[in-house]
Amino acid sequence: MFKKIKHPILRVGIISLSILIGLLFLFILSIYIGAWGKLPTKKSLSDFHYQRASEVYSADSVLIGKYYLYDRQPITYEDLSPQLISALVAIEDERFYEHSGIDFTSLARVGIKTILMQDRSSGGGSTITQQLAKNLYPRERAGILQLVATKFKEMIIAKRLERIYSKDEIIMLYLNTVSFGDNTFGIESAALKFFNKRAKTLKLEESAVLVGMLKATYGYNPRVFPKNSVERRNLVIRAMENNNYLTPKVADSIVLTPLKLDYRDYDHNDGIAPYFREEVRKQLLKWAKEQHEEGQEYNIYTSGLKIYTTLDYKMQLLAEEAMQEHMQKLQDSFEKSYGQKAPWKTDKKLIAKIIQRSDVYRKLKTAGLSESEIMDSLQIKKQMMLTDWKRDTTIMASSIDSLLHYAKFLNVGSLSVDPSNGAVKTWIGGVNFKHFKYDHISQSKRQVGSAFKPIVYTAALESGIDPCTYFSAQEVEYENMEGWSPSNSGKKDEAYLNYSMEEALSNSVNTIAVKVLEQTGIPKVLAQAKKMGIETKLPQLPSLALGTAEIKINELAKAYSSYLNNGKPVAPFLIQHINNEKDSTLTAFKPIISEERAFSDENGQIMIQMMKATVNSGTATRIRSTYGLKNEIAGKTGTTQNNKDAWFVALTPKLLNITWVGLDNHEIGFKSTSLGQGANAALPIFALWTQKLNADKSFNYITQAKFKSPSPSVLGKMDCDPVKRDGFFKRLFKNPNKKKTKDFKTDNAKT
Known part of the structure; x- marks a missing residue:
């Protein structure tokens, strides 16, 4: 064939072209038969699946987050x-x-x-x-x-x-x-x-x-x-x-239109409600594992699930704004109160503990470095970004500088639930998820202080103690409790005063709380706490009355929900239902409400009246005086020993809010009670948030709701003077500066 072509150059060219075409044919054939990697079949091309991000929605259908690999x-x-x-x-x-x-x-x-x-x-x-x-x-x-x-x-x-x-x-x-x-x-x-x-x-x-x-x-x-x-x-x-x-x-x-972005990065560290989304993620992983055991395979990162939560988007947004407004000012006051004598600057033992508890220290220790080598490494200065409430600052700093910088930060836990069903409406687990991953709602157990007192008083009412029973505010030293002597921070002449239960609770009188506990009996208080949903093991000591127990916020919320839900505690829940990629429901979650009442309807009404007095005339009056709130609110403040934990529990007819403020480091507290008390450190977050809710008419169903009027029987039982002063002769023979000594009645407290 090629011999017929006389011209040698043309013949070589045609032969070369034929060889190239042949090689190309063989090359393409090798591709078809899979020599360069298997070609997908018609079936695989017809039936491929995406890796889909799972979407998290608020109760009002706002996309608040995603879980994904891609x-x-x-x-x-x-x-x-x-x-x-x-x-x-x-x-x-x-x-x-x-x-x-x-x-x-x-x-x-x-x-x-x-x-x-x-x-x-x-x-x-x-x-x-x-x-x-x-x-x-x-x-x-x-x-x-x-x-x-x-x-x-x-x-x-x-x-x-x-x-x-x-x-x-x-x-x-x-x-x-x-x-x-x-x-x-x-x-x-x-x-x-x-x-x-x-x-x-x-x-x-x-x-x-x-x-x-x-x-x-x-x-x-x-x-x-x-x-x-x-x-x-x-x-x-x-x-x-x-x-x-x-x-x-x-x-x-x-082409003349300016570029306008509304950038939203669905990073787990950023965006609205990061602590809430992280808790939802943990619950989803548990759910997926349970589904796997039942033969269903779901991957929360690739299966394109749609998770519909209980969170109210706008309410959460306003709650985060209120938290940031207050915590920025409180942090500034906190640091100024210590000045140059701050423990994170001067307390060598504390500084050593902070360093040794850190992940970076443990990592170097595990790597086999000596103590001196570890400290040398941690003191090396390098460029890093440090965050505070005002700005992100890039400076030359060491790992130790960073650890001590973040050790001084006040943190927060704030939870709001619908008390009728436990649906979580807002969830703030900390001040900054990027830097503080620890969730102070679901993970942290802190002493609850006076926030536990309503449970003590509820047990007292249930045991038959009349709300108009008077208790002396005089300080007592309990000899069989190693001379333990709870005190008050109230009036100088308190030793002469006798408070009704309402007045004692609303003013959070410590000496009386212990006496109420003593008269009721520790076993009855423990039983009452369990009825109200407290599963944490509580100390069987008189100090229980002052809130020395360490309890999670979500557990405390369950207990307080009973006051707003006809005596039946309800567990907070976050997920309404989980749907598949086609938006068909896979699992729906129902409220977990106790079948039995924790206390009588009458005693529930009495407790609400007592806690309303806390707001109207007791330790939480700044809700009215400073923030001008006229909403129907009952509440309880709480402050623990050495001002390390500040609490405020707010009860409204349609919403329960619990807020804690303190430091992650238990060794550091507020400098003074005036700064660290619940009314100053925790209450303002709720108050500022409520102001924002009041300004939005869409929340009128919450902000304008009214408590049920107490029955005539309840009003009759509580119709007594709030305070009675000792008579002349009793005052004459009583030394107000001398503590009364006695044994705490431990016989009733045995379990």
């Missing part, structure tokens, strides 16, 4: 706006609706311009379908020959995809799989991240920004390079104009 939320073609599709086709593949997976015209253009004319700006020849193939089967790093084989594989896969799916389906699949940078995959997740809206609601200029990113997700990232992003966006707009998707007038208008 941030992707697939959507249907109907969820894509026509202008978004037009922008994509115009800039990425203008003959998309004409070819069948491979655009030979573009390939020829690229070949001529890039290879022959050395024009690197000619662009690529890949179609949207080929790009989809690349998204579904990412390239692996390899040599030139492997890259060529991969390009051919993508062409083959593209042809197969075109035979399986319609053009609309290919557009949908592409926009659901493509990367937009920032660990974001798919147009829906990108729209939510960069513009805080769904893909179907994107404006034309926003669609152009996102489509423009596809050429270089980092270089055209509008958050990082806004100028580059706008230039690329305008190029997309002009491409739409050139392809008759836009009129010149509209295009001219759009």
Whole structure:
């Protein structure tokens, strides 16, 4: 055949070309048979699954977070706006609706311009379908020959995809799989991240920004390079104009539009309610494990679950604002109160403990370093960012500097629940999740102080003690308790005063709380606490009356809910139901309400009246005087020994809130009681939050709710003078400066 060709050069050329064609044929054949990696079958292309992010929603249907390996939320073609599709086709593949997976015209253009004319700006020849193939089967790093084989594989896969799916389906699949940078995959997740809206609601200029990113997700990232992003966006707009998707007038208008982002990064460290989302995540992992044991496989990071929670988005937002407003001022006052004599600056033993408890110290210790080597390492200065309430500051600091900086921070735990069913409405587990992962609602147990007293008084009422029983405020030294002598921080002449139970509780009189406990009996108080939902083992000591027990906030919330739920405690819960990727319910969660009442209806009414007095005339009066709140509120303040824990419990007809403020480090307390008492450190968070709720009419159902009027029987039982003063002769023979001595009645306290 080749011998008939007389011209030797032509013959060599034809032979060479034939060999090349043969080699190319063999090369393509080797790709088909899988020599360069197995090609996906029609079945696998027809039935592939995305790794979908699981979505977390508030009770009012706001997306508040995600759990994912890859941030992707697939959507249907109907969820894509026509202008978004037009922008994509115009800039990425203008003959998309004409070819069948491979655009030979573009390939020829690229070949001529890039290879022959050395024009690197000619662009690529890949179609949207080929790009989809690349998204579904990412390239692996390899040599030139492997890259060529991969390009051919993508062409083959593209042809197969075109035979399986319609053009609309290919557009949908592409926009659901493509990367937009920032660990974001798919147009829906990108729209939510960069513009805080769904893909179907994107404006034309926003669609152009996102489509423009596809050429270089980092270089055209509008958050990082806004100028580059706008230039690329305008190029997309002009491409739409050139392809008759836009009129010149509209295009001219759009290119002048400034870039406006509403960036929301669904990072677990940031965003609204991070502690709440972390607790939901923990509960989801437990749920998934239970499902696995029942034969159902769900991965909270890839299964695209939809988790509908109890959280009220707007309420949480206002609660976080109130917390930040108060804690910033309190932190400043706290640091000023200590000045240069602050324990985290001067107490060498405490500083040593802080260092030795740290993760970085333990890591170096585990690595086998000596004490001196560890300290040398921890004292090395390096550039780091330290955060406070005012700003993030980058300075030269050591690991020890960082540890002591964060050791001085006051922290917070604040929980609000619907007392009728236990639904959590707000959850603030700390001041900054990025720096303080420890959740002070679900993890921390702290002494509850006077916040425990209502349980003692409830037990007293249940045991038959009349609310108008009077108790002397005189200090007592209990000889059989090693001379333990609880004291008050009240009036000088308190030794002469006798308080009714209402007055004693509302003013949080310590000496009387112990006497009420003694008369009631420790076993009855422990039993009462258990009836109200306290599962923590409590100390069987007289100091129980003063709140020396360490209890979690969510457990205390269960106990207090009984006062607002007809005597039946209800456990706080966070998740309403878990749905699958198609939004069908997998599991629904019901409130866990005690079947039995913890106390009588009459005693429940009495306790509410007593705690209303705390707000109206007792230790929490600044709710009325300082913050001007006229809402119906009952409450209880709490302050522990050495001012280490500050509490405020607020009860309203429709909402229960418990707030704790203190330091993670138990060795450090407030400098003074005036600063660290519950009324000053914890109460303002609730008060500021309530002011914000009052200003929003949508919360009228909570803020304007009224307590049930007490029955005539309750009013009759409580109709007595709040305080009685000792008579003349009793005062004459009583030394107010001398403690009364006696034994605490331990016989009744035995269990």
